[in-house]
Amino acid sequence: MSTLPAERLESSAPVLSMRGVSKHFGAVAALTDIELDVHAGEVVALVGDNGAGKSTLVKILSGVHPQDAGTVTFDGKDVTIHSPVDAINLGIATVFQDLALCDNLTVVDNLFLGRELAPWRLNEVEMEVQSWKLLRQLSAKIPSVRIAVASLSGGQRQTVAIARSLLGSPKLIILDEPTAALGVEQTAEVLNLVERLRENGLAVIMISHNMQDVQAVSDRVAVLRLGRNNGTFRMKDVSTDDLIAAITGATDNVVTQRAAQTGAAGAGGKPGVPPEAPAEDRQPAAGTDEGSEQ
Amino acid sequence: MSTLPAERLESSAPVLSMRGVSKHFGAVAALTDIELDVHAGEVVALVGDNGAGKSTLVKILSGVHPQDAGTVTFDGKDVTIHSPVDAINLGIATVFQDLALCDNLTVVDNLFLGRELAPWRLNEVEMEVQSWKLLRQLSAKIPSVRIAVASLSGGQRQTVAIARSLLGSPKLIILDEPTAALGVEQTAEVLNLVERLRENGLAVIMISHNMQDVQAVSDRVAVLRLGRNNGTFRMKDVSTDDLIAAITGATDNVVTQRAAQTGAAGAGGKPGVPPEAPAEDRQPAAGTDEGSEQ
């Protein structure tokens, strides 16, 4: 599916690499000892159950929260990301799960927030033209870009947030559940977009609960479980069932039960989670996996 | 897939029926002349592109916004739903897309908001016990129910919102993209739940952008497009491609293109949207469709 062979890329030095990153909130240990590598031109999917710590990881990378322990290396240099400004300056663009839009501002204002054209005499016309271009590209169904984002539908807001992240010239794009609220068409556009980004040599971290989407675009999958690494897989080596087992921590889980049941009920032609032969090449832990690659 | 034959149900009088409902926001006509019927023991999926007006419809039914025109009949009586209290009293429980939780309150507080046990001397112990029961049932991964929902992850918040709607004894449950932020396990649990609700004779309206989920649990699908009805289908009669065509307004769209492309690239074993033979039994418009059923 991708034109660039994943293997070649993985042998190069990673754009981003996290080692031993931990974070706790009060009595809750949200992340413990996380390792993660992302290479240029690679799409890494980050999957995991609800509350597994995916968004927390994203927030650490984008400077929203500081980590409690561990190191982050970006472009070969050890970095400490104190604030979102630091992350933006490094070239990390993020679409947050909670979108982080200013409800009182219009679509155009939000898209260009912090990087308005002509800071002393805003070029509203040019910004509006560019906004339309961006949004059309994502098949956004937004009637007007001059209305406050407060009045947009969930999917429209999400499209705006995604469009935002494309405006700078980032090296790493982090998408935290970018397609959660999107319609089928917009989802397809975002998946196309992710592929285009990879072809342009950007590194992409994509979080999603949708295994189809994950399998459609990602080169590697990192699984988090209850705040810890629970394996990293090459996409081509892993089956959906394996992934789900890694996410839920059990091969016999409610998802497979449902799949089995649905299959048994014989509602033909409706693709549930497609049953596949369990692949045995599952790589057990992130550390060893990453080690073998370098 | 469902144990109750949809046909029998549809012949009975609908629990909810909307006729000619319209709503506009300033210069945007969000809904125009909408018709919708939902029967007891039936799951109706409401699908449509971003900004198609699905959530607006939900908000009209749950008393958040008044409609500009049209009538709503509930349980055979013409009703005007002025406020959420009216909707709750009628027996309509809603999970909103924007969740509508109070960030400053804890999980237990939010679950029981407006229906606390023992209003003059809150029974916190019993509420906490029941909360855990509800959340376990949905496989929620929430570390503590005594933390503010502000500190929950996106999926955890959504689980709380879903659990909330189960507490009363509603006749109609409306789920606006209930599984958008949920993990695979939690999604499966919610689909199980929807099936249980149907078996208990409740009417369910479920909004989702995920065609697998829609096809897995719903009896009928109503499609909205740009604020207008764009057909109602029996689930067993319709293919994914038809649905997507009705949603996007074109049989040749970016979704089918992606599907074709993915198939052509031959990345074996990765299920994109499964290509299916275009079904010709697509029913053209809502009005005639509904008419033929009654």
Next chain:
Amino acid sequence: MTVNPASTDVPVATDLQDERLIRTEGFRGAVKVGINRVRGGDLGVLPIVVGLLIIWTIFQLLNPFFLSSANLVNLLLESAAVGVISLGIVCVLLVGEIDLSVGSVSGLSAAIVGVTFVKQGWPIALAILAAIAVAAVIGLIYSFVYNKFGVPSFVITLAGLLGFLGLQLWVLGVEGTINLPFDAFLVWFGQQAFVPAWLSYVLAALGVAGFFLSQLSLSRQRVKAGLSGRPMGLVIGQTVILAVVLFFSFWYLNRARGVGWMFVFFAVLVLIMHYAFTRTRWGRSVYAVGGNREAARRAGIGVTGIYTSIFVLCSSFAAIGGILAAGRLAAAAQSSGTGDVNLNAIAAAVIGGTSLFGGRGSAFSALLGILVIQSITSGLTLLNLESSFRYMITGLVLLLAVILDAVSRKSRTSHGRA
């Protein structure tokens, strides 16, 4: 991170089963949680109490009369009137609104009591009831305008501030000031009524016992329901601390005139409101409306009813405060309720930790906040300074007292939004 060995064989309580929870049980666990909370900045009212203690220490060093029993007795009495008003402010702040007119309403009620009781010769109880009823009607008017037209409460109550000041002047008429007779109940209550020593100890004992028993029964109930109970050691520890604080305070104050009934009245109101805020559906709804009005509405809460109850409560508390102030001053004057009554009442609530943006705060913030403000005032009064320095130092001390609180709050937010 360490698992208490005692708990491995018994089934883990329902609320402690999550793997990610840093496990804590028993007394040592509680202490560990406590330390964690301190480090995480989740200290509740502790910082402002510490701030208060620091203020007291400094003023005591500067003037040895400050912590004398006599001065503390006065301090408490002087806190009561504005404290009650501030309790009303806490109510409106909790729903994210404001009432700028509490001063005027308090002045108006004082005037009404003055006129009806002294001039018209009504019985004092009737006069007080009439004043509170008028205030409640004012609250009703506010809530009507608020609910009906959606005018920001800032503006409504600004109009009220002016309008009811005018009404107060009109009620008082040309004479201006009406003295309440010294033998009136109200004046006695505001100036002379102190809890007898023996009764104060009985009350303290009752309070401590009540606290202990309620904690115990709560813990029992929780354990029975399969939840984690509160560690016995912690409950006992807290009870002992409460007992020491209460008995010592009463003993110390009893060395002078003792605890004024007016302050006891204020404290009881605080406790009642605390109960209402935390243990009733109404209170829960108040927090919900303040936190997210739309979510509360969608949950089926009668939002307009909540606002109405809040505005009526706030105005009524303002009236009660005004009547107490009149009793304390033994007069209802044109200047009653003017000056910095408004600002002090609002500031007390905010300093005590109630958010101006709704949904966060507690009834105790009125108590703590007014104590901070009155301590600064009283301390500076004893220092015999010129006005200019008095103002400057008041500002400075206030800032320092609150920075302490804010720093701990800030560390909390940096550890998560909750």
Next chain:
Amino acid sequence: MTVNPASTDVPVATDLQDERLIRTEGFRGAVKVGINRVRGGDLGVLPIVVGLLIIWTIFQLLNPFFLSSANLVNLLLESAAVGVISLGIVCVLLVGEIDLSVGSVSGLSAAIVGVTFVKQGWPIALAILAAIAVAAVIGLIYSFVYNKFGVPSFVITLAGLLGFLGLQLWVLGVEGTINLPFDAFLVWFGQQAFVPAWLSYVLAALGVAGFFLSQLSLSRQRVKAGLSGRPMGLVIGQTVILAVVLFFSFWYLNRARGVGWMFVFFAVLVLIMHYAFTRTRWGRSVYAVGGNREAARRAGIGVTGIYTSIFVLCSSFAAIGGILAAGRLAAAAQSSGTGDVNLNAIAAAVIGGTSLFGGRGSAFSALLGILVIQSITSGLTLLNLESSFRYMITGLVLLLAVILDAVSRKSRTSHGRA
């Protein structure tokens, strides 16, 4: 709903292509949009302008002097000082904060100007600069405490209110009041400086032409970029209305002494701030921080820098307002900046439509709000009422003026959250 026939053959502008948009083009379309906005409640400043007109009508009926040129000239002059302070309040309100100390800071700057200029004999320009510099430093201190410790601005500036009042008293020393010489520039500016009639018309002409040309060029640019332009008819219509209003006002005021330079100065400040808020990155960031601080931070906006600039601006405007007030009174006194200066400045901003919760409002709200407040004051001044009635009526009129605005706002929210 109707498609303008003229637009069917030309390509539809990029921003009007959505099917759900109720199509509107040309002048008739614009009128239709206008009616729709009125019905939808999205009226901008219109309701408060209407409120102002109603107040004016009523007072004119009660006293024929109210709308006399001479009285309006005074009204404008009296609005300027508090108006400038209110402009600073608009700044802090836009980021969701508050400054309670503007009164004290304005009084302090008046005192500094009085002492340095009159007593020390500094040149007036230097004295003014010094006062503004001190205020800017005060703003810096506020923002430091705010950014560093996260103390709510309500409390910081409450401390400032007290502290700088003390400083003001201290600066003035025992004398209390310092007369500014009547021939000083400042006093002349505050009392005697009026725009010559011919110049006022030139200014009006320039303003109207500027408005028209900028609208025209904007429209051209938009059409060139493939967006919908503003209909020519509408632009011309607006220009004509502006021209009529400006020329008529100037002509009417010129029948008496004319427009005071002090008011012109205020109006220019409002225009500058309007430009800064709407046409610069800084202004956009201010709204973003006020609307959603965390989102703004994540967008890479230097949030602390924004707060710093805002607090400095607010204090500086307070200083400028204080200096103007001193000029108008021809004195710096202990009472400068006390009383209801704070409340009026905040109320003006809120009445003008700036939200107390941040992110919504405009520079014009300071202008409109202060005009409402001063009109009420001035109208009642002419009626020669007793204090009690004066207060009551002020409250009532204020409430009525704002209810009108709120009703239209409410209908807007019921038509969608925007």
Next chain:
Amino acid sequence: NGGGGGGASGGASGGSTAGKIAFLMPDRASTRYEQQDSPLFKAKVKELCPDCEVLYQNADGDANKQQQQANAMITQGVKVMVLDAVDSTAAASLVSTAKSQGIKVVTYDRPVPDTPADFYVSFDNKKIGSLIAGDLIKHLDSKGDTTGGLLMVNGSPTDRAAQLIKEGATESVKASKHPVLASYDTPEWQPAKAQDWVSGQITQFGDKITGIVAANDGTAGGSIAALKAAGITPIPPVTGNDAEIAAVQRIIGDSQYNTISKPIKIVAEKAAEVSVDLLNNRTPSPDATLFETPAALFVPTVVTKANVKEVIFDSGIYKASEVCTGEYKAGCDELGIK
């Protein structure tokens, strides 16, 4: 510093010379309390009783604050309290509280009619009102300026003292043939408010205004600024009260007609003497009895340009160097003030 924590009951007897004297002043509406009363009182006490301590407090116009200050003084064990009441009616409770604890109370400047104190030293505000207004009326009559009417700029509507001044002034004006065009209670004595109000009246009455009765020098300053801003020349006579430096300057500069100079030095020193007497259980000798209180009453002097040199400078209330600055130099020279 005696007096333990338990209050001050019974401290008054014993005849010791040393002790604490509280000096409670009401407000900052005029600058006289900090500028004159307090330093003069302190100096005199120091002279009479070197070991005595004077505790000065200003209540900023807030009756409750004054009560708190009084309580704090009692706690600190003062034996004599000199009280200038914020609210002379409401202060009854203060006086009786203090007296019930054995503290001697000297009411100062404003009487407390409802409860007899131990001594009263002062002039009364009602008299002041009638003096300034009466003087103005005499001036107008002598000019023969009887066509128009007067404006009355009173003090704060929430200030009891202001109401007394208003009553006195109104009585004088009523007795004359000058009508009152309009009357205004200036909120919180704010000069700027007075200015705005007078500006409004000028548009309304124009040159019908023959004089303005302003209740203190601050409001007088505001009124004069309004007249000047309206370009009225010559400006009608404006009264004042308190003899602040700024007002004296205006009188010299011909923009204010009169003010009142209270013999504050004499009064403050008399109060100091009385306090020290009371401290030592001596009974000071009254010259009158007012409200059942033995009293020493002094007559304030109306200051106009005609007698400003004599009343203000020759008696040493202000030095020429304080007043005759900048633009007022010429006026001073003209009057021979050096």
